[in-house]
Amino acid sequence: MNRREAVTALSALALPGPRAIAQGKKLPNILWLTAEDNGPEWGCYGFPLVRTPNVDLLAAQGVRFTRAFAPAPVCSASRSAFMTGTFQIASGAHHHRSHRKDGFKLPAGVKLITEYFRSKGYFTCNVGPNFAPGVDGRGKTDFNFTPEGKPFDGTQWSQRKPGQPFFAHFNFQATHKGPAFPAARKFNNVLVDPNKVPLPPYWADHPVIRDEFANYLDAVNHLDWQIGEVMKRLEEEGLAENTLVAFFGDNGRCLLRGKQWLYDAGIHVPLVIRWPGHGIEPGSVREDPVSLLDLTATSLGAAGVELPKTMHGRPLFGAGAREREHIFAARDRCDITVDRIRAIRTRHYKYIRNFMPDRPYTQHNDYILRSYPTFSVMKELHAAGKLSGAELVFMQPRKPEEELYDVTADPHEVNNLAGSAAHQHIRKALRAKLDAWIEEVNDQGRFPEKPEAAQS
Numbered sequence: 371m372n373r374r375e376a377v378t379a380l381s382a383l384a385l386p387g388p389r390a391i392a393q394g395k396k397l398p399n400i401l402w403l404t405a406e407d408n409g410p411e412w413g414c415y416g417f418p419l420v421r422t423p424n425v426d427l428l429a430a431q432g433v434r435f436t437r438a439f440a441p442a443p444v445c446s447a448s449r450s451a452f453m454t455g456t457f458q459i460a461s462g463a464h465h466h467r468s469h470r471k472d473g474f475k476l477p478a479g480v481k482l483i484t485e486y487f488r489s490k491g492y493f494t495c496n497v498g499p500n501f502a503p504g505v506d507g508r509g510k511t512d513f514n515f516t517p518e519g520k521p522f523d524g525t526q527w528s529q530r531k532p533g534q535p536f537f538a539h540f541n542f543q544a545t546h547k548g549p550a551f552p553a554a555r556k557f558n559n560v561l562v563d564p565n566k567v568p569l570p571p572y573w574a575d576h577p578v579i580r581d582e583f584a585n586y587l588d589a590v591n592h593l594d595w596q597i598g599e600v601m602k603r604l605e606e607e608g609l610a611e612n613t614l615v616a617f618f619g620d621n622g623r624c625l626l627r628g629k630q631w632l633y634d635a636g637i638h639v640p641l642v643i644r645w646p647g648h649g650i651e652p653g654s655v656r657e658d659p660v661s662l663l664d665l666t667a668t669s670l671g672a673a674g675v676e677l678p679k680t681m682h683g684r685p686l687f688g689a690g691a692r693e694r695e696h697i698f699a700a701r702d703r704c705d706i707t708v709d710r711i712r713a714i715r716t717r718h719y720k721y722i723r724n725f726m727p728d729r730p731y732t733q734h735n736d737y738i739l740r741s742y743p744t745f746s747v748m749k750e751l752h753a754a755g756k757l758s759g760a761e762l763v764f765m766q767p768r769k770p771e772e773e774l775y776d777v778t779a780d781p782h783e784v785n786n787l788a789g790s791a792a793h794q795h796i797r798k799a800l801r802a803k804l805d806a807w808i809e810e811v812n813d814q815g816r817f818p819e820k821p822e823a824a825q826s
Contacts, residue, residue: 396612397490397491397492397535397673397674398535398612398613398614398645398672398673399527399535399536399537399538399609399612399613399614400487400492400535400536400537400538400613400614400616400669400672400673401538401540401600401604401613401614401615401616402537402538402539402540402616402618402665402669403540403542403597403600403615403616403617403618404539404540404541404542404618404619404620405542405544405545405593405617405618405619405620405640406445406510406541406542406543406544406545406546406619406620406624407445407545407546407547407619407620407621407622407623407624407628407629408545408590408593408619408620408622408623408639408640409619409622409623409628409635409638409639409640410436410638410639410640411586411587411590411623412425412426412429412590412594412640413425413426414426414428414429414430414434414642415434415436415640418566418568419562419563419566419567419587420562420587420590420591420594421560421591421594422590422591422594423594423598424594424595424597424598424601425594425597425617425640425642427601428597428601428615428617428642428644429642429653430652430653431644431646431652431653432615432642432643432644432645432650432652432654433642433643433644433650433651433654433655433656434640434641434642434654434655434656435641435642435643435655435656435660436655436656436657437638437656437657437658437659437660437697437715437717438618438638438639438640438641438660438661438662439637439638439639439659439660439661439662439697439699439715440452440619440620440621440622440637440639440661440662440699441457441458441637441661441662441663441698441699441700442458442464442621442637442699442700442701442702443621443622443628443629443630443631443632443636443637443699443701444466444621444629444630444701444704445466445510445512445620445621446463446466446467446468446512446513446514447463447464447465447466447514447700447701447702448620448621448662449510449511449512449513449620450463450512450513450514450515451463451662451663452620452662452663452665452666453482453483453484453511453513453666454476454480454481454482454483454666454681455483455663455666455667455670455677455680455681455682455683456480456663456680456681456682457663457682457698457700457811458514458700459700459702459811459813460477460480460682460811460812460813461476461477461480461515462474462476462477462514462515463476463513463514463515464514464700464702465514465702465703466514466702466703466704466705467512467514467705468514468703469514469515469516470514470516473516474514474515474516475515475516475518476515476517476518477680479678479679479680480680481518482517482518482521483537483666483669483670484521484522484523484537485518486670486673486675487537487670487673487675488523489675490535490673490674490675491534491535492534492535492536492537492673493523493524493527493529493530493531493534493535493536493537494521494522494523494524494536494537494538494539495522495523495524495525495526495527495529495530495536495537495538495539496508496509496510496511496521496522496525496539496541497509497525497526497538497539497540497541498510498525498541499541499542499543499544499596508525509525509539509540509541510541510543522539527609535673537669537673540600542593542596542597544589544590544592544593544596545586545589545590545593545619545623545624546624547624547741547742548741550589550592551585551586551588551589552585553592554585554588554589554591554592555585555588557592557595558588558591558592561584561588562584562585562587562588562591563584564577564580564581564583564584565580567580567583567584567587569583570627570635570782571759571760571761571782571784572627572760572761572763572764572782572784573626573744573748573761574747574748574751574756574757574761576747576751578743578744578746578747579743579744579747579748581743582625582742582743582744583625583744586623586624586625597617601615610646611646611647613645614643614644614645614648614669614672615643615644615645616641616642616643616665616669617640617641617642617643618639618640618641618642618662618665619639619640620639620662621636621637621639622634622635622636622637622638622639623635623636624741625742625744626738626742626744626745626748626764627731627764630701630704630707630735630738631701631711631731632699632700632701632711632712632713632720632722633720633722633783634715634720634777634781634783635782636701637699637713637715639662641660641662641665643665643668643686645672648687649687650687656686657717658693658694658717659694659695659696659697659715659716659717660686660694660697661682661683661694661697661698662683663681663682663683664683664684664685664686664694665683665686666681666683667681667683667684667685667686667690668683668685668686668687671685671688671689671690677690682811695716695717696714696715696716696800696803697714697715698712698713698714698715698804698807699712699713699715700712700713700813704735704737705735705736705737706734706735706736707733707734707735708726708729709724709726709729709733710725710726711723711724711725711726712725712804712807712808712813713804714800714803714804714807715777716800717778718776718777718778719774719775719776719777719796719800720773720774720775720777720783721772721773721774721796721797721800721801721804722772722773722774722775723771723772723801723804724769724770724771724772724773726769727768727769727770727771728768729768729769730766730767730768730769731764731765731766731769732745732749732764732765748761748764748765749765752765760782760784763784770786770788772788772797772801773786773788774786774787774788774790774793774796774797774800775787776793
């Protein structure tokens with residue numbers, strides 16, 4: 371049996387479709403453990419220096435996806451997508467933290483997934499960083515639209531009726547820049563040694579840069595402890611056996627050339643799913659490209675929801691499951707920085723289209739200036755003429771119109787093959803697929819943003 375046949379066999383066994391659940395099987399609880407600004411820097415993904423026994427255990431008990439991607443490289447756009455199952459560029463939710471005060475509504479047929487869960491009798495709750503039982507701590511939403519009615523029923527699954535199934539969305543801030551980074555160093559007994567961190571080639575080797583990356587890894591270690599506390603509670607309350615648990619990042623790591631960009635560092639996220647007794651082989655690994663929109667489809671399918679045509683995800687297991695050949699992602703305005711970038715990612719290649727190539731990677735962005743020590747160091751080194759090779763890529767005065775990367779040979783995406791004669795057939799094929807997707811989701815500026823919105 372080859373790998374594709376094995377995945378097909380697994381899909382046939384796992385996650386019964388809506389009809390099977392409707393015929394009397396007990397509805398499962400759905401638990402999403404969402405990490406902010408988090409890439410696959412985990413022990414189970416083979417990343418060194420981190421100590422992540424809880425997520426590693428989750429992967430050992432379930433299935434780990436090696437090529438999972440967010441639909442956008444920033445939280446509000448990504449969350450607006452996976453919380454509706456619809457690409458943000460198709461719903462008008464593509465600009466970061468837009469439409470918060472103008473009453474913008476989702477298009478007809480697009481709605482929050484909590485409405486679908488409620489239709490099946492679920493209690494829906496959004497749980498924040500302070501997730502202790504009995505604490506009324508609301509979690510992050512960050513939608514780029516105004517929801518119809520209450521987006522969630524509560525803030526703890528303990529608030530549900532006896533025996534009622536729940537959809538619980540836990541939101542963890544440990545890997546988000548801000549107070550969480552120094553808090554991680556106060557919490558952890560053993561800190562990551564900055565001198566040992568493996569730097570990507572597009573950063574200079576500098577103590578400040580090493581320290582920032584090491585601090586991020588400290589935050590990953592802190593986050594793992596938090597995941598363990600939730601899983602412990604699930605076990606203690608006897609809920610683990612009938613709960614589909616999914617751990618994932620809302621977008622990639624909050625480090626230079628990661629968050630806000632469509633390189634893998636900005637959209638490649640961890641995704642681990644565990645559901646005991648439903649045909650998922652413990653410790654199994656999926657290498658096909660998947661989108662977080664597929665997690666949405668999978669979770670709703672497990673709850674017996676017939677997926678509407680407005681949803682762009684597909685189930686990862688069971689009825690309707692089939693492997694993807696590629697995923698799509700989009701970046702638009704982030705903070706005050708206007709841009710428009712689209713990408714397609716296969717197993718081996720990434721094609722990026724920059725619609726505003728005149729705007730450099732380094733155009734002004736308050737958030738990056740304030741939060742990324744690495745950026746300030748890179749600017750200083752560049753001004754002093756001390757950068758070379760891949761370190762210069764991010765500092766160029768303009769972006770190329772097209773970018774093509776062999777992500778197998780060049781995982782850090784620094785060798786642009788868009789102009790390579792030997793790769794023109796790949797560039798043209800991926801560009802055609804990207805153009806077709808843009809047309810399919812009607813990414814044609816149907817939702818113009820008010821000028822003042824860009825100041826959010």
